[in-house]
Amino acid sequence: MSVLQIETASVFQSLLAPARYKAAHGGRGSGKSHFFGGLLIEDSLAERGLRSVCIREVQKSLKESAKRLLEDKLAQYRLGEADGFKVFREVIETPGDGVIAFQGMQDHTAESIKSLEGFGRAWVEEAQTLSTTSLALLRPTIRAPGSELWFSWNPRRKADPVDVMLRSGELPTAATVVRANWSDNPWFPVELEQERKDCLRTNPDQYPHIWEGDYASVLSGAYYAGSLAQARADRRIGKLSLDPLMPIKAFWDIGIRDATSIWIAQFIGHEIRVVDYYEAVRQPLAIHLEWLRTKGYAAATCYLPHDGNREDAVTAVRFEDHIRQAGFAVQTIPNQGKGAALKRVEAGRRLFPSIWFDADRCAAGLDALGWYHEKYDEARNIGLGPDHDWSSHGADAFGLMCVAHEVPGKLPANTRAKALALSIV
Incomplete structure (x- = not known):
């Protein structure tokens, strides 16, 4: 034996x-x-x-x-x-x-x-x-x-x-x-120790996940991986406060059988200040609207993707009309046509250097942006466009925000001063 x-x-x-x-x-x-x-x-x-x-x-x-x-x-x-x-x-x-x-x-x-x-x-x-x-x-x-x-x-x-x-x-x-x-690991190999040090030196954003067992905050190869890393380096992910003098905007991705996502932002000068993020799965429209009210965003203008003018399967009323009847201003962004998802990604990457985020309230949304990636066909060795997984809802709403962004004209001096007074740490 x-x-x-x-x-x-x-x-x-x-x-x-x-x-x-x-x-x-x-x-x-x-x-x-x-x-x-x-x-x-x-x-x-x-x-x-x-x-x-x-x-x-x-x-x-x-x-x-x-x-x-x-x-x-x-x-x-x-x-x-x-x-x-x-x-x-x-x-x-x-x-x-x-x-x-x-x-x-x-x-x-x-x-x-x-x-x-x-x-x-x-x-x-x-x-x-x-x-x-x-x-x-x-x-x-x-x-x-x-x-x-x-x-x-x-x-x-x-x-x-x-x-x-x-x-x-x-x-x-x-x-x-x-x-x-x-x-x-008392038997940790010397060869792996060198790999670990190299990862810490060359890929510090991935190191906590790969070697320390932390949750992945940025997926390697994700569309916004580099942009998020730069935002953290620039300290554009911290603590933000709403400017009471500036309009509040709510950018939606409408989920019917999956998740509905909303980013809350203000356009201040050439910057986009993203102060909150919301996501809920398979909940009625009333739940999303109640969240906006209870969080103090009742005055927000709701920006919807092109399917916002689609009729609800139960009520036969368009989503934008439902939201408008609830007391919110609504704008529906037209379809960007062929390749719309990648157009939103391109807009997001272009504007990312001028976007600031509240770290705590936007944590789940930042996770989605860090994960949003290309669907890949290994057999044919080609990309198939953005993967429609859990991260795509938040990323689509974010992309809609970037597509809808218009750089405002020159702000009055008092408004510009107020914008610069936002609490950022």
């Missing part, structure tokens, strides 16, 4: 005790995957007949799975067929007719997921990509006595389902969650 001894970093010690949910999140080089890989081999050796599955949201081939890591662990621990481990192309057999399988959650339906009911371990890698649907399918399926669900990931967004479940609010019963970074 093999006796396995595995050195474990202190940050992972609490994950060695039995728990329904075990989770480790953090940046590159922390050893999260190596820990769970070693623990899976250990549990398979200790619990004969254990059936386990390594999961990703999307797994196009075994090259994208943890199979190679587990094979390396078996070699490191000198475990083979004599110990009950046998490596096949699709699976790894473990002692006592156990198995380790490798699957993608997107390949499963409500019926096919039942094939995992008798499994005692489910390890989700790259868990930040796991969808709400996949998580809802997986959790009740892994229900054998003493079964455990493991999650390892580099955090991306607070709204990602795994973060909502394991980092926001109340944890599930019997959950152990740790944060692990490169500094917690």
Whole structure:
């Protein structure tokens, strides 16, 4: 009988005790995957007949799975067929007719997921990509006595389902969650240390996400990545106050079956002062208008995209008329025609050097701008225009603001002085 001894970093010690949910999140080089890989081999050796599955949201081939890591662990621990481990192309057999399988959650339906009911371990890698649907399918399926669900990931967004479940609010019963970074790894490689230092020097905006496990504030390659970095360097993202003498403008992206987004801004001289941001998913129009009122923006002029003149499916009244009847001034911006989304991006990039943001109230909107990126067809090696994901609603409303912007004429001296008196830190 093999006796396995595995050195474990202190940050992972609490994950060695039995728990329904075990989770480790953090940046590159922390050893999260190596820990769970070693623990899976250990549990398979200790619990004969254990059936386990390594999961990703999307797994196009075994090259994208943890199979190679587990094979390396078996070699490191000198475990083979004599110990009950046998490596096949699709699976790894473990002692006592156990198995380790490798699957993608997107390949499963409500019926096919039942094939995992008798499994005692489910390890989700790259868990930040796991969808709400996949998580809802997986959790009740892994229900054998003493079964455990493991999650390892580099955090991306607070709204990602795994973060909502394991980092926001109340944890599930019997959950152990740790944060692990490169500094917690006593075996952190010298080669990675140089990569870390290079990233800190050449890509400081991405460093906290890549190496320290912070949420991503700017996606590499995003349309506004460079503009946001420059805005932070110029200290144009700080604290703003409304100018009581200047008009308030509310720029909308209207969501019917998804999110509605609104940016609140004032055009002061050649500058755009963005003081607030709002987003709500699948809420009636009245909720959005009530937010404007309660936040003190009842006098705002609402700028709508071209579909603002479309009739509501229920009332048969145009959205712009609904908003106008609620007491708001309304302007609907005409369709920019072919390539409208990229035209909004171009307008945003052109005006970005003259835009200021309130950091706290616009945080969610800034996250959207930092994520808004090109949809890419890898097979054809071409871009397909802006990706219509969660970030596109805030980015579209922002682009509408930039398209609608008109540089005002020369301001009276007292107005100009008032503009310069805005509280910016």
